[in-house]
Amino acid sequence: MQAVGVFPNKRSVEIIDVPEDRVENDRDVKVRILDVGVCGTDREITSFEYGTPPRDSEFLIIGHEALGEVVEIGTAVSEFQPGDLVVPLVRHPCPHTWCGPCRMNRSDFCLSGDFIERGIKEEHGFMRRYVIEKPEFLVKVPPELREVAVLTEPLTIAEKAFGQVRQILERLPWFPEAERPQPLKVKGDSRALVAGAGPMGLLGAMRLKVAGYKTFVYSLEPPESINARLAVEAECEYISAQTCELITLERRIEHIDLVYEATGVSKIAFGLMKHLGDNGILILTGVPALGKPVPTDVDHIMRNLVLRNQLVFGTVNAGHADHLKAIESLGVFRQRWPRVLPSMITGRYPIDSVIDILRRKPAGIKHVVRPAE
Ligand SMILES: [Zn+2]
Ligand SMILES: [Zn+2]
Incomplete structure (x- = not known):
């Protein structure tokens, strides 16, 4: 063969x-x-x-x-x-x-x-x-997922990540048992930013949307691209890096509770970190190529990490249970955004x-x- x-x-x-x-x-x-x-x-x-x-x-x-x-x-x-x-x-x-x-x-x-x-x-x-x-x-x-189940593996990365997010959110005193796994804030909504609008980014964005986050997708593709259109169809707000610079993102989104990084570009990942809000979580899933050192404002990042109770974690691969969850989520996505x-x-x-x-x-x-x- x-x-x-x-x-x-x-x-x-x-x-x-x-x-x-x-x-x-x-x-x-x-x-x-x-x-x-x-x-x-x-x-x-x-x-x-x-x-x-x-x-x-x-x-x-x-x-x-x-x-x-x-x-x-x-x-x-x-x-x-x-x-x-x-x-x-x-x-x-x-x-x-x-x-x-x-x-x-x-x-x-x-x-x-x-x-x-x-x-x-x-x-x-x-x-x-x-x-x-x-x-x-x-x-x-299940047979009804035949046409889309090839997307399971990239979605398992998001499932494993969000399993960990749920555990992290339990540190918040107001995160009520009854609301789990929905994120909840004392004031306002929970907002997530997904960096990248490739398969990993779009699947991650849909997963966040289903979990109850107001979800923004930030990527290089222009607003008229298929990637952008699909993000919007999945009820996310699309922000093109062509029209919005990284430094102005915070103004646009107001507060960012969670960043799901799916570009593998360290400059973007750590650039976004500056905009992470109080008790915020940065999830890294992309693997950057090793190149020349990239200058980063580490003082700013470290201050925020401490003074705003922030947390950064990387995640790779996924377990058997994450695969089951991914298949379940594909069914939910398909029903909500056919x-x-x-x-x-x-x-x-x-x-x-x-x-x-x-x-x-x-x-x-x-x-x-x-x-x-
Ligand atoms: Zn792959
Ligand atoms: Zn081992």
Whole structure:
């Protein structure tokens, strides 16, 4: 079967022919891969800046944002049936007995760094027709989400982040039990700013909107862009960086209780921090490339952190429960804004056009590859 292989040593990305995996163990689940989303991580891997092949392989099959259909199960699999739609987890636990998080199935908090990630780190990914997976690394998707469930993986990042936000909000004395998980302020509404209007930003914005925040999306795209239009359709206010400078944001939004950073640009992340309000939370999800040091007004930031009880946290990957929540949220988004999720998927392409999509970076929001076609 065809697969997309990255060869870091010879610095090439190729459509390769690999043997089709079969069900060999009683806990194996054979999954036909229907959709694979392409993202910035894939671009980094195919530019040889990131990613590691499995130990016994000179190439890495990429693809980590997947939706598949169960086609065959081992004799000891009771969790899934052929025909079930599933989203596979990207990260698998490290082998160390002392790594508490991995032993508790929370490899997203792994302490050793020896976890593996499908399509990214030491394990082949999903850009191929079939994959064998264990049931514990699969999450069931209802059939009505077939067209949009490829967006599950990027949404799990937001779900994990907001799970932590809920815990943080409990520090506020007026955060009432009955209102959870709704954010609440003594005066006025709770306001969130999402930086970036790509898939991560838009999904994060919808999640915040559903959680009850008045949500603003701040991004480079012009106000007439599809990204901006979808943000507005999801009842968010769109602010284009082309018409509003970072330093004037605070005036525009008045108070910012939460920032969800989804650009991976440190200048923007720490620039936004200056505008964070009292008891504010800054969530970092983007990974910046390492470059020259960026000048930042650290005194201002540190003063605010202390005097305004602010909190900054970074978050990566997500647990099994976050996947379940993401699938639930996709259903909520689809019901509330029926056109937004389908419109985020710019196009679906056969596997042999991946290399072109990765190189050309065509316009649009989420490009999806269909390996089973
Ligand atoms: Zn991704
Ligand atoms: Zn671990």
